[in-house]
Amino acid sequence: MYQPLNYHPIFGPEIRCPHCRQWVAALTLTDTYLCQRHGAFEADPQTQTLVHLQSGRCWRQWEEHWYRQHTHPDGIRFEIHEELDRLHTQGYRATRVVVAERYRELISTFLERTTPWRTDEAKQRLYGLPVEFSGPASDEARWSVINFELVKEPGPPLKYPYFRLFD
Numbered sequence: 644m645y646q647p648l649n650y651h652p653i654f655g656p657e658i659r660c661p662h663c664r665q666w667v668a669a670l671t672l673t674d675t676y677l678c679q680r681h682g683a684f685e686a687d688p689q690t691q692t693l694v695h696l697q698s699g700r701c702w703r704q705w706e707e708h709w710y711r712q713h714t715h716p717d718g719i720r721f722e723i724h725e726e727l728d729r730l731h732t733q734g735y736r737a738t739r740v741v742v743a744e745r746y747r748e749l750i751s752t753f754l755e756r757t758t759p760w761r762t763d764e765a766k767q768r769l770y771g772l773p774v775e776f777s778g779p780a781s782d783e784a785r786w787s788v789i790n791f792e793l794v795k796e797p798g799p800p801l802k803y804p805y806f807r808l809f810d
């Protein structure tokens with residue numbers, strides 16, 4: 644296949660490794676980046692993803708940030724949990740979580756369902772927080788990459804049962 648001399652993979656001549664954040668250069672005329680510590684990552688121009696060859700983990704990029712693309716419910720659940728922890732240490736509490744629509748089916752297995760009195764609509768919760776999904780009005784390009792967003796306000800956490808699922 645013909646490749647111009649200045650060929651670069653879709654993510655450019657170098658990237659930050661999604662694991663250690665070190666700058667990693669692409670191997671000449673390939674779609675492969677090689678991290679000294681984490682091995683080979685391959686850019687897939689079709690899906691705009693970066694694949695860690697050893698583990699099969701995938702990332703997509705939005706505004707210079709790597710977002711892991713989850714294929715197992717525990718992956719995104721732990722990521723949300725970590726972010727809740729981080730918010731807490733910054734003096735914020737989450738009031739709800741908005742999850743990318745593409746994960747609706749994946750995470751449905753562990754959402755807590757409650758049907759409030761006098762409403763027909765079952766409310767879905769995660770770690771005690773109301774869960775919504777990115778709707779059709781959301782910024783589609785961004786939501787096809789990022790995983791979730793926490794809506795936050797200053798203050799200590801309410802008594803969310805953050806750790807209930809991990810007891």
Ligand SMILES: [Zn+2]
Binds near residue numbers: 662678681
């Ligand atoms: Zn690395």
